[in-house]
Amino acid sequence: MPTYSALTTLPGEDPAQALAAAMERMDPEPTGVGVFEIEDGSGLWEVGAYFLEPPDEVMLEVLATAFGARPFALSELPDIDWVAKVRRELAPVDAGRFFVYGSHDADKVPAGRVPLQIEATVAFGTGHHGTTLGCLLAFDRLLTEGWSPAKVADIGCGTAVLAMAAAATLPDALVIASDIDRVAVDVAEANVVINGLQGRVECLEAAGLAHRRIVAAAPFDLIFANILKGPLIELAPAISTHLATGGRAILSGLLAVQADSVIAAYQAAGLCLENRDDIGEWSTLVLQRT
CATH class of the missing domain: 3.40.50.150 (Vaccinia Virus protein VP39)
Known part of the structure; x- marks a missing residue:
């Protein structure tokens, strides 16, 4: 099943939180809404939501205008097991005496190192x-x-x-x-x-x-x-x-x-x-x- 995302940015935490609250009342309802500060000194905040059905684009346009946000960027995300994908692609990490690896690389742990097994997770x-x-x-x-x-x-x-x-x-x-x-x-x-x-x-x-x-x-x-x-x-x-x-x-x-x-x-x-x-x-x- 594909997932749909809608992302925008706007200045200020309070407007961003208010926009996020309004998005939670949309129909179809998003499965999750997030608010994050963009750490580049711009003062902008990102508001994003994920949907299991195509979101109401007209409502998103109305919300963006009402809260002074940029137009929403809409995307359809493929149905991919991202954890499994990342697990396959992550190579072990050498960090001084520490060796960080996934279970798929357990045979690569060098002798004399401090092994730390960490799986790709959320x-x-x-x-x-x-x-x-x-x-x-x-x-x-x-x-x-x-x-x-x-x-x-x-x-x-x-x-x-x-x-x-x-x-x-x-x-x-x-x-x-x-x-x-x-x-x-x-x-x-x-x-x-x-x-x-x-x-x-x-x-x-x-x-x-x-x-x-x-x-x-x-x-x-x-x-x-x-x-x-x-x-x-x-x-x-x-x-x-x-x-x-x-x-x-x-x-x-x-x-x-x-x-x-x-x-x-x-x-x-x-x-x-x-x-x-x-x-x-x-x-x-x-x-x-x-």
């Missing part, structure tokens, strides 16, 4: 993206320098690849992985089992660091946050507060052109920049609370 973080790769390489470098954090939090964990990297290399550490998305938490829990790390990674559904378990476990020696520029800046005070003195935050999910504004937010929150790595158009930052 949750973010297979290691192939420059942001996840950058976080793994930054963590690997700190381990090589002899650093051994005792408490680790992976905020916005997705597949929990970063939390599992910590659990696999720090056998005595407390490791918590959290995500705002329940599906991501379910994926994280499944990956923990697949990698034999039951009891080593505690998976939580939480918005940012607002969970009693995270608050109780603080301060952390290491906090991963591989999310987006906006949430990173918003979480700067909380991440700083939840870090121990001398603790580090490894941040990514941001474009290289966005790095300076994120660095400024964390410096204002009391952290200092220790290292910055750019992989393609993406940046990974290591900051320390001194």
Whole structure:
């Protein structure tokens, strides 16, 4: 069965949210509606919806005009198992001591490496993206320098690849992985089992660091946050507060052109920049609370 998409952009979060709410009342009803900030400094927001039937083009035109949005771009998506397609095409990832692979590449794990089995799923973080790769390489470098954090939090964990990297290399550490998305938490829990790390990674559904378990476990020696520029800046005070003195935050999910504004937010929150790595158009930052 084909799926139909309708996408548009408009300035401002409030109008974008209002447009999304109006689209949810369409007939035929969309199966899902999403609102996302375009992280390029333009101030534009993307509103998109998916339909199992062709959407009402006249209604979409009316809604675009009413909310000051660009005309909707309509597409018919082929009936493809995207997870299976991505799984076939993903190659293993070398990230320092870490080797991230799918089950179809289990015979390729080199001796002496830390294997992390991650399947292509609906949750973010297979290691192939420059942001996840950058976080793994930054963590690997700190381990090589002899650093051994005792408490680790992976905020916005997705597949929990970063939390599992910590659990696999720090056998005595407390490791918590959290995500705002329940599906991501379910994926994280499944990956923990697949990698034999039951009891080593505690998976939580939480918005940012607002969970009693995270608050109780603080301060952390290491906090991963591989999310987006906006949430990173918003979480700067909380991440700083939840870090121990001398603790580090490894941040990514941001474009290289966005790095300076994120660095400024964390410096204002009391952290200092220790290292910055750019992989393609993406940046990974290591900051320390001194």
